[in-house]
Amino acid sequence: MITxxxxxxxxxxxxxxxxxxxDRILRVRELGLVVVLLLICTIVTARAPRFLDGPNLExxxxxxxxxxxxxxxxxxxxxxxxxxxxxxxxxxxxxxVTASWLEGRPDGGILTAFLIGCGVGAALGxxxxxxxxxxxxxxxVATLGTLAIYRGAAIVIARxxxxxxTVLPESYQEVAQLHIAGVPLLVWLALLLTLFFSWMAxxxxxxxxxxxxxxxxxxxxxxxxxETRGIAFVFILSGLLCGFVGVLWGARFxxxxxxxxxxxxxxxxxxxxxxxxxxxxxxxxxxxxxxGAVIFAVLQNGVQLLRINQFWLDAVVGxxxxxxxxxxxxxxxxxxxxxxxxxxxxxxxxxxxxVAADR
Amino acid sequence: xKRVREYVxxxxxxxxxxxxxxxxxxxxVSRYFWTASNISIATASFMPVAIVAxxxxxxxxxxxxxxxxxxxxxxxxxxxxxxxxxxxxxxAAMPLSLVVGALAGLGNGVMVxxxxxxxxxxxxxxxxxxxxxxxxxxxxxxxxxxxxxxxxIGFGTIGGSPVPWSSLIFxxxxxxxxxxxxxxxxxxxxxxxxxNREAARFSGxxxxxxxxxxxxxSGVMCSVAAIVLTAYLASARSDTASGxxxxxxTAVxxxxxxxxxxxxxxxxxxxxxxxxxxxxxxxxxxGVTPEAQQIATGGVLIATLSVFGAARFVRAHGAARGRFRRxxxxxxxxxxxxxxxxxxxxxxxxxxx
Numbered sequence: 064m065i066t067x068x069x070x071x072x073x074x075x076x077x078x079x080x081x082x083x084x085x086d087r088i089l090r091v092r093e094l095g096l097v098v099v100l101l102l103i104c105t106i107v108t109a110r111a112p113r114f115l116d117g118p119n120l121e122x123x124x125x126x127x128x129x130x131x132x133x134x135x136x137x138x139x140x141x142x143x144x145x146x147x148x149x150x151x152x153x154x155x156x157x158x159x160v161t162a163s164w165l166e167g168r169p170d171g172g173i174l175t176a177f178l179i180g181c182g183v184g185a186a187l188g189x190x191x192x193x194x195x196x197x198x199x200x201x202x203x204v205a206t207l208g209t210l211a212i213y214r215g216a217a218i219v220i221a222r223x224x225x226x227x228x229t230v231l232p233e234s235y236q237e238v239a240q241l242h243i244a245g246v247p248l249l250v251w252l253a254l255l256l257t258l259f260f261s262w263m264a265x266x267x268x269x270x271x272x273x274x275x276x277x278x279x280x281x282x283x284x285x286x287x288x289x290e291t292r293g294i295a296f297v298f299i300l301s302g303l304l305c306g307f308v309g310v311l312w313g314a315r316f317x318x319x320x321x322x323x324x325x326x327x328x329x330x331x332x333x334x335x336x337x338x339x340x341x342x343x344x345x346x347x348x349x350x351x352x353x354x355g356a357v358i359f360a361v362l363q364n365g366v367q368l369l370r371i372n373q374f375w376l377d378a379v380v381g382x383x384x385x386x387x388x389x390x391x392x393x394x395x396x397x398x399x400x401x402x403x404x405x406x407x408x409x410x411x412x413x414x415x416x417x418v419a420a421d422r
Numbered sequence: 423x424k425r426v427r428e429y430v431x432x433x434x435x436x437x438x439x440x441x442x443x444x445x446x447x448x449x450x451v452s453r454y455f456w457t458a459s460n461i462s463i464a465t466a467s468f469m470p471v472a473i474v475a476x477x478x479x480x481x482x483x484x485x486x487x488x489x490x491x492x493x494x495x496x497x498x499x500x501x502x503x504x505x506x507x508x509x510x511x512x513x514a515a516m517p518l519s520l521v522v523g524a525l526a527g528l529g530n531g532v533m534v535x536x537x538x539x540x541x542x543x544x545x546x547x548x549x550x551x552x553x554x555x556x557x558x559x560x561x562x563x564x565x566x567x568x569x570x571x572x573x574x575i576g577f578g579t580i581g582g583s584p585v586p587w588s589s590l591i592f593x594x595x596x597x598x599x600x601x602x603x604x605x606x607x608x609x610x611x612x613x614x615x616x617x618n619r620e621a622a623r624f625s626g627x628x629x630x631x632x633x634x635x636x637x638x639x640s641g642v643m644c645s646v647a648a649i650v651l652t653a654y655l656a657s658a659r660s661d662t663a664s665g666x667x668x669x670x671x672t673a674v675x676x677x678x679x680x681x682x683x684x685x686x687x688x689x690x691x692x693x694x695x696x697x698x699x700x701x702x703x704x705x706x707x708x709g710v711t712p713e714a715q716q717i718a719t720g721g722v723l724i725a726t727l728s729v730f731g732a733a734r735f736v737r738a739h740g741a742a743r744g745r746f747r748r749x750x751x752x753x754x755x756x757x758x759x760x761x762x763x764x765x766x767x768x769x770x771x772x773x774x775x
Contacts, residue, residue, distance in 0.1 A: 212717050378551055
């Protein structure tokens with residue numbers, strides 16, 4: 064208690080602009096993530112120096128990008144106090160539809176492929192949006208239902224078929240192999256999207272509305288924010304980004320069937336939650352979710368490099384979700400307690416002043 | 423109260439019509455549908471879902487949800503498999519698996535009731551965690567040399583009749599759950615918790631202990647389902663029952679239980695379970711693959727929720743209009759604000775929503 068009430072005073076006294084800046088940096092929640100990330104990297108490198116090899120780092124970055132782009136959409140969904148369990152199925156559907164369009168076209172237009180994939184994703188996202196925003200079905204059950212429908216539809220369309228690299232145009236595969244300034248194009252794309260959506264969530268009216276909807280739907284409605292529009296927006300956007308990732312998925316792995324991206328749902332949700340986005344909605348940042356995705360990619364790679372039994376991965380994902388949620392909740396409770404104490408002291412002080420003035 | 427009961431009664435009557443419709447559909451699809459062995463198989467194959475759905479009904483009535491049920495079933499099945507591998511008799515493995523299920527439920531319950539996290543978040547986490555534990559203990563192995571008498575729990579029938587043993591287990595449990603929910607103080611308390619948690623707490627209901635009990639019950643039911651399912655499949659794998667939560671939640675919602683908590687009956691859920699069981703069976707007879715069948719299950723879930731959502735919308739807006747009409751003369755009588763503008767602003771508000 065004493066430390067929490069003293070910290071601001073000390074930083075204000077101790078050092079002007081620099082103290083204020085340092086204080087602000089230290090208060091950024093995502094800093095903890097960077098520390099955790101560096102820690103994991105150090106541990107993995109210490110036990111398997113191969114981790115820092117160029118090709119390995121590139122693989123880590125590539126697997127992080129796919130999860131990261133889906134996590135951007137999911138972060139906005141969770142910020143608006145919703146959840147989307149259908150992301151894996153949308154990725155699979157988009158990947159398969161795109162690949163089957165490209166199959167017969169050795170010189171097929173990559174741009175059209177991206178448009179098709181994004182279109183499929185946006186259409187499926189609109190399905191979710193209609194159910195949650197218009198029909199007002201709780202997001203969990205609505206997307207649990209669409210998860211089954213989308214995945215089932217993908218399996219029916221695919222009929223157990225697998226589209227492999229040999230029948231896909233080479234220009235499609237090259238999307239994943241293209242490098243700009245020594246860094247894969249996909250990584251640049253993920254970086255740009257992360258920057259864009261972080262900016263959007265933080266500085267535009269649309270983004271702020273999502274935070275308002277997430278922290279208190281009633282207050283947001285009273286303030287004139289359309290709940291329907293906000294929720295529809297996040298689900299359509301999440302679908303769109305999944306569609307985009309579906310196209311990249313095919314380009315990266317070369318082989319596409321209807322059962323890809325099975326575990327993606329939980330990976331993405333845990334990346335978002337570990338990235339500091341509050342599962343209760345209304346707080347957290349989009350780049351935090353991106354950092355969460357990177358942490359998971361490093362962890363996954365580390366598990367492979369250190370030859371740890373890969374069957375531990377699901378359990379680790381589950382524990383990470385539960386652990387972070389409990390951690391952030393305890394943190395929020397502590398902050399709340401400290402604020403209440405502050406208010407109490409302030410009221411006491413004011414009363415004291417008033418009493419003194421009266422005398 | 424009477425009106426509520428009338429409403430529910432109507433929904434259950436409709437479900438019976440659905441059930442008859444399913445029978446007609448099934449008979450139209452295949453001439454094997456109306457054979458005793460097919461009815462027996464359809465029932466036996468759906469019993470694991472049905473057993474889990476009993477506990478899920480209570481959980482959804484209180485306004486909570488448990489998404490981790492499939493993983494708990496998987497964990498308990500893995501436990502049975504490992505026990506068998508280590509040479510433990512199956513008679514000792516079954517109580518052990520019940521304990522594992524209860525502990526898994528206890529984990530969920532403590533996090534929900536005493537740490538105060540939303541059940542959705544907790545059970546998404548444990549969905550991954552419990553499946554992960556199942557994978558750690560069983561890896562990619564499948565265990566399949568279960569004794570004959572044990573396999574009978576899942577597939578065998580009572581004496582010469584076509585009634586499967588598992589349906590006897592289900593019937594006993596269903597009667598127990600129905601009596602608890604509809605005829606005891608504890609059951610009424612669940613509706614109170616689902617309708618208004620604060621009010622329930624202030625009227626002396628032990629909300630936290632109740633929720634903890636529910637999640638433990640759910641865990642135990644999952645392990646009973648695991649025992650039945652492992653016997654039915656005659657093998658235990660770490661991916662046993664993945665995706666079970668979809669069927670369970672669909673059955674409960676189709677049974678007329680409000681997804682927001684506070685209403686629903688056990689009779690409705692039981693009828694809905696049989697509707698789903700025979701829909702799946704007749705789709706199977708029609709040659710529809712299990713993967714495609716999940717489209718039907720998801721579709722039923724979403725269609726039911728949409729129907730209930732529309733009903734709720736009509737009720738809410740109808741009620742709002744009625745209240746407004748009642749209020750207007752009173753406002754005029756007390757010399758309140760002229761009512762014209764008020765009505766328009768309410769309309770505008772409704773339009774914006």
